[in-house]
Amino acid sequence: MAEVHTKLNGPDLVEGIALADLPDGGKLLGHCGDEQVLLVRCGDAIFAIGATCTHYGGPLVDGLVVEDTIRCPWHHACFDLRTGEALHAPAFSPLACWGVEQRDGRIVVKEKRKRAVPKRRDGRSREVPARIVIVGGGAAGFAAVETLRREHYQGSIVMLSNDDAPPVDRPNLSKDYLAGKAPEDWILLRGESFYAKNDIDLRLNANVASIDMGSSEVVLAGGVRIPYDRLLLATGAEPVRLTIPGADQPHVYTLRSFADCKAIIERAVTARRAVVLGASFIGLEVAAALRTRNIEVHVVAPDKRPMERVLGPQMGDFIRTLHEENGVVFHLENTVSSIDGTKMKLSSNDILTADFVVAGVGVRPRTELAEKAGLRVDNGVVVNAFLETSARGIFAAGDIARWPDPHSGENIRVEHWVVAERQGRTAALNMLGHREEFIAVPFFWSQHYDVPINYVGHAAQWDEIAVDGDLIAKDCLLRFKRAGRTLAVASIFRDLESLEAEAEIEQQMAS
Incomplete structure (x- = not known):
């Protein structure tokens, strides 16, 4: 079998690059041997780290440097540039680090450093529990x-x-x-x-x-x-369990555990049509996943728009259109009143038929x-x-x-x-006796077909949604404001701006 070679991007950092090619605050993607390496410059300090996030492999060259850390553009994991340690979930594994040398106006990357065992932190205020x-x-x-x-x-x-x-x-x-x-x-x-x-x-x-x-x-x-x-x-x-007649039948599922997911996949192998109850994040992610499996999907929900309560009317309309373009049929402002085998009666008195049901009506x-x-x-x-x-x-x-x-x-x-x-x-x-306050800015992401939605902050209520960009073009950032202050930001394909918004919300508290 012929040997497969993976194409490497950027310059050979073992050979080095000119210092002028990496300005202060800059990032540069290169390689050492057969590994992609990211150079990051913070003032006089230059770091060489693994180029991809250890969570899902997000490209850190597109991330955000904040002081001596770097944040992943996909799901906002954060790493220490000095040690590679994963500081913020969803990443837990550290990045690899390489030695860096500056000589004769050039930056040269040396050998990969041995993974350091994280140091025990100081500041415990109580006796350590047994x-x-x-x-x-x-x-x-x-x-x-x-x-x-x-x-x-x-x-x-x-x-x-x-x-x-x-x-x-x-x-x-x-x-x-x-x-x-x-x-x-x-x-x-x-x-x-x-x-x-x-x-x-x-x-x-x-x-x-x-x-x-x-x-x-x-x-x-x-x-x-x-x-x-x-x-x-x-x-x-x-999961909130359905209490309607027929909800206890074996083809009616909820999705919370690994076993739940496996059971739905097993049913989906031979199914042709499914009904999803609820137009929540889970419900619509399930709908998208089942459409990928070429299953006809109907979504029944009492809402006027999908996800409007969290993401507002503009994003709600966009999400509905996105799913309809991918073949999902919505039955909004509606509920299922009973399930009789493969038949479901709606509150509108319409009848739907399906091989199975997934209930995503909340937790x-x-x-x-x-x-x-x-x-x-x-x-x-x-x-x-x-x-x-x-x-x-x-x-x-x-x-x-x-x-x-x-x-x-x-x-x-x-x-x-x-x-x-x-x-x-x-x-x-x-x-362990440390006194560390929980001050992280809330973050979640949702995936619908090829469209990721990132959300930072928390806005239970708002009086203004400022839209930057074009939802239809899938290139936008929405700021949820109350009394002129940004409480949360939702974005589509604005990864760097999502990270910047997270940092801005952090800074609001610090100032």
Whole structure:
């Protein structure tokens, strides 16, 4: 078989480039051997790092440099230019780094540096706990255990998940994996060996019945008690279940877990038509994925426009048109009143037929454990800026956490994957005794066919939407404002401007 050569872009950085070719603040893509390398100049300092984000491979040359960090244009991961360390989710793995030398007015890249073990950070204000228990096997729970071991925590970690699979990359379940464009080995956030190697006691299919705060123990459904010194509640959210007649039939699905996704894919192999209930992000990502599989898709939703509540009328109209151009049929301002086999009766009295149904009618936070334990609950588990609940030593992160957002000035709860991961990291640091406030700007992305939508900030209400660009041309940025202040920004193919908007919102708080 002939050897396959991958085309490398940019100059050979081992041979070097002229210093003048890399101005202050500049980025330059080149290669060392058979690896793409990105040069970044910050004043007199020059860094050489891996050219692609370790999350989904986003091109960092198109990213944003902020002080001595670089942010990915696709999903806003952030890396330390000096060490390559992943600082902000959704990336967890570090970038490779190379040595750099300046001589005779030229920049020459030297050998790849050995991956440095992250240093233990200073500033712990309390005694380090001996036993940490994490309830939940989603984004926040995974980020917490990963952070604990990265921070050299040597104590006991027990992770209790009621799922039957280790933590997975849930956004992919409604995007590329469901569409058949991503292999299964992409889905696990880390292979099962990661937990054993890092001495993490991951217990799957573990149902937690209660928290005994008097004895500092978590009680499983079978009566087993697990002691803790610090506890993280990361129970996430669960899909709202349909209560209409026929909703309990086997061809009616929700999508939350890896098993849910596999079941839908199995049904889709022989199906010709599907009905999606709900015009939410999940519902319409499912619709797009099923259309990629050449399944006829009907979407039934009570909304006047898809996603209008979050993204406004302009983006709602654009999304509807995009899906209709790809063959989706909408039945808006409508609901399904009953399901009888393959037939569905709508509130308009119309009848739809389908081989299967996917219900994406929303989720609700799983706060029952917190409520039973007597923790403060108000549209989520109430936490302070350090993600600590009303009980000392018990933290909450992810979809259940309602925290004081310094950017909007409100107590908010959001159901975003990246927010959950970043909160898991912050909660882990604070369980170790650091006092790190959670100040990250909320971010999420949604994918519809070949169109990505990035959203930074949080705007529950706004009085103005300023549109820059052209939605129809899929080149736009929308600013959601209240009293003249930008609270959130949504964009399509404006990746750098999305990153800049994120930095602007951060700066608003700092100023």
